[in-house]
Amino acid sequence: MSRQTALVVCPGRGSYGKAELGSLARADLSAYDAIRTAAGKPTLTALDSAERFSPSIHLAGENAAPLIYAASMADMAAIDRDRFDVVAVTGNSMGWYTALAAAGAVERLDGFRIADAMGVNSGRHGAGGQLIASTLDGEWRAVPGLRARLLRLAADTGLAVSIDLGGTLVLAGDDAALKAFASAAPVDTVRLAGNGPFHTALMHASSTAALATLPADWFGNPDVPMIDGRGHIWRRWASGREALWRYTFAHQILEAYDFALAIRVALREFAPDRIILLGPGDQLGGAIGQILVGMGWLGMTDKAGFAARQADDPFLLAMGRADQRNLVTK
Known part of the structure; x- marks a missing residue:
């Protein structure tokens, strides 16, 4: 074979x-x-x-x-x-x-x-960390418009994309930006404990x-x-x-x-x-x-x-x- x-x-x-x-x-x-x-x-x-x-x-x-x-x-x-x-x-x-x-x-x-x-x-690294937010529904299909909405919010609050996992965005920045994004996000977010603002300036x-x-x-x-x-x-x-x-x-x-x-x-x-x-x-x-x-x-x-x-x-x-x-x- x-x-x-x-x-x-x-x-x-x-x-x-x-x-x-x-x-x-x-x-x-x-x-x-x-x-x-x-x-x-x-x-x-x-x-x-x-x-x-x-x-x-x-x-x-x-x-x-x-x-x-x-x-x-x-x-x-x-x-x-x-x-x-x-x-x-x-x-x-x-x-x-x-x-x-x-x-x-x-x-x-x-x-x-x-x-x-x-x-x-x-x-x-500078002060900060990462959080994650999903752009998919329960069947792993993209929720229309959600990814673009999250990316706009990230830009407005001072976060940057750290890792793009496809269906999940890992965003990074300083603590104030992370808190601002989490409070305004249309989906649940999770702060990654112990992680720095990897893959950012x-x-x-x-x-x-x-x-x-x-x-x-x-x-x-x-x-x-x-x-x-x-x-x-x-x-x-x-x-x-x-x-x-x-x-x-x-x-x-x-x-x-x-x-x-x-x-x-x-x-x-x-x-x-x-x-x-x-x-x-x-x-x-x-x-x-x-x-x-x-x-x-x-x-x-x-x-x-x-x-x-x-x-x-x-x-x-x-x-x-x-x-x-x-x-x-x-």
Whole structure:
């Protein structure tokens, strides 16, 4: 039987939660732990094997980012390459750092050093944070006019799009703007606890620190194409080291991350047989499903249609789910 083509998606912040505690027991963390020990930080083994999940510890950027990276890369290594030909890689927000290593644009340990450093750098920002607002109805269909209305309100209150998940907008700005938007929004909003104003100009200090400390010579051409948060494709043998480094630590930090566009470009350009969502967790699966429904991909036009396809012949394989993981690994 011939191999199926696959788009690999790397998740970002929020994917390692209480349910994922202990999930790294099957991974070799020794090299990562050595890097953390040398820097005087708690090892991933200690964090993942803790008796209980602590939001103040496990969700802190300096710990969450390396935990997510390690889990995603362990899943990347577990994909059965006799069954799947990975034709492209993308990621959501912090998942871009994992995507760099998963696609071979940086070495595995350098990728970890990037994720580890950016977990700390993500705390360097101006006052503010993020909130989320849905633009869809209960069946994942766009509510007419709602997206445009929310974007107008965001502009009026001083918020900017941080991440576009397709059916959900992640908006960011200072605290006053967040409160003004939430009080006037025509839909319920949720403030993301502990998150900074990611992917906005308020992250300038984070970008400056990254450019000053994380070297361009860690970067190179990817082994497989990568799709970034602008929908741009970084191709093998055609990706300049300096340009990729600068995108990663300047534009990617300071400008909106359009995850929905990245998925749409990947599907239209590479037409994969499957999407493989790496762990930890499967929280990004709903957002991907909404993007597929928005595109009408493979005839999926609402939530029920997506669920029926997933039950019969899943197009999206989330490795954070035991049933779907078994369809991906040896």
